[in-house]
Amino acid sequence: MTGMKVCQMNFKNSFVESLPGLSLNQEVSRQAQQTPGVAYSFVTPEKVSHPSLISWSESAAQLLDLDVVKLDPVEFAQVFSGNHVCAGMKPYAARYGGHQFGHWAGQLGDGRAITLAEVVNSVGQSWEIQLKGAGRTPYSRGADGRAVLRSSLREYVCSEAMYHLGVPTTRALSCVSTGDSVVRDLFYDGNPAPEPGAITTRLAPSFIRFGHFQICAFHSELELMTQLVHYVIDQHFPQFKTLQGEYKYLQWYSHVVETTASLIVDWLRVGFVHGVMNTDNLSIHGLTIDYGPYGWLDVYDPDWTPNTTDAQHRRYRFAAQPAIALWNLAQLGEALGPLLGGFQAVEDILTDYQQSFRDQLLSMMGKKLGFQAKMDQRGIELIEGLDRVLRMTEIDTTIFYRQLAELHGLYSEQGEGAGKKDPKTFLEPLRAAFYAEAPSEPALKALVQWLQDYLSWSQTDGTSVEEKVQMMNQTNPFFIPRNYILQQCIDGVAKGDTAVLNKVMMAIKTPYEDSALTREFFKKRPEWARHKAGCSALSCSS
C-alpha cells in the first residue's frame, strides 16, 4: 500500500530564517567563494540522472513520521536525491571552518552537503534533513560536490548501527544511487577512475559543528557568532535559554564539553575509531558526525588508525581520541572566548572535563568487565594490566570481551576449588579471539595470570554471575559493522545485489544479542581482509 508523500511533511527552515545568509544567482552560487559575514548560502541540489533507492532505514523514517511501507520508492528517490525540491523546503549549504590535522584550514563549509529543511515530528522533535553528495555549493572549493557509493553506504550503515549500539550519532534515512559516475583516486596514487555515485540522506537535530563558531571568531564576526550561539541555544538547548550573560554561555559550553566527553567514552567502549577528528567534524550536539575512513578495532591495538591518510602521525588513532576531543574543545572554547569571559573560564571547564572523563571511562571499563561497584585501585591496575596483556598477541577486541563473560560461569563452577583446576582452562573460551594459531608462551602466560587476578577481583563487587554476565553483554557489542563486512555490502550493491546489505541492516538492530542473525558476523576479520583496500584501513577518498 502506498499513499504517503514525503513532500507532505511538516517542514520548517529555522536556520535560514534566524540567521543571515547569501542568496545567489544559481549559476554563480556554485562557484567556490569566500562568504564572509553569513552563516549559509542558499543553493539547490544539482540534478542526477537516474535516482534509485538502494536502502532506507525504517526506524530513521519514523523520526519523520514516515512509514516506509506506505511510501513510493520512486517519489522518495526523487526527493532524497535532490532532484525534486518539495514546496516548503529552503535548501542551503552552511558555512563553517575548521582545524584539519591540527592546522587551521580556513573556510570549509558544506561542500557537498545540502540541507533541505527541518521537519517537526508528531512528538515535537525537530530533525534537520541533509543530503550528502548533492552537488556543488559555494563551499565546494573546486571539488565536485559528489560522493561515491562506497563511502555513502559506509555512512548509511554505520550511522544506523551506532544508533542501535547506543552511541550518540547523526542518523541516516536512506542511500540512493544517482546513476552518474564520480571520478576518484582511491589510493591517491595518480590513478583516478570512475565509480558509481550515491547520496546519503542524514538526519540530526542540526549539523552544526565546532567549526561554525570558529569561522566567525577567525574573521572577528562577533555579532554573527553571538547570533549563532543564541540560535543554537534557543532551538536546541532550551534548558539554558532563560539564563543570562556569560553564565548562560558557560553553562552551554560546559554541556557541549560533557556530551563530547561521553561520546568519546562510548567510542572507546565499542572500539570505534572516527579517523578524521578535525574540528569541522565535531558536532555541537556531541554526536558522531561525518563518517569517513572510520574503523573498528579488530585486533586490539590502541595505536591503530583506519585512516591511511593519517598513517604517518596517527593523530587520530584509537587511544588518542580523548586527548584530541579535549584539543578540539579548547579550540571551540577559544573561539567562544569573547562570550565566555576569556580563556581562564575555558581552562577551568576543561580541567573538570579531564576528571569527569576519567570517572566516566573507569565506570565504563568497570561495566565492560562486569564490575558493578565503584572502581577501586585493584580494578584500575587490572585495566592497565589488560591493556598490556592484550597488546602481547593479536586478539580480537569484540570477541575477547564477549567471551570474557563466559569465564564467570566457568570460574564459579569451580567454587571453592577455583585454585585447583588448571588455570589454562580459562583460555579455552578466548581462543576464538586469537589471530595467531599459536600465540607465544609469554603472551599466554601473562593472559592466564591476568584472568586469574581479574576473576578473583570481580567477585569483590558482591554481584552474581548472572548479573555480571548481563551487564557485560549489555556493554560489549556482539555485532559491529566491521570494515570488511561493509566492503562486502558495497561489493554486492555495486553488482546490484543487496542481499548482504539487507542482512547487515537487520543485524545492526540487535548488536548486543547473540542470535542467528548476528552470529553469522561474530568472526575475526578474515586474513584476506587484512590488507585489502577498504576492509581494514582506507583512505579519505570519498
Ligand code: AMP
Ligand atoms: P570531510 O573530510 O568529508 O569532512 O570534508 C572536509 C571538507 O571538504 C568539507 O568542507 C567538505 O564539504 C569538503 N568536501 C569533501 N569532499 C568534497 C567533494 N567531493 N566536493 C566538495 N566538497 C567536498
Ligand code: MG
Ligand atoms: Mg566533514
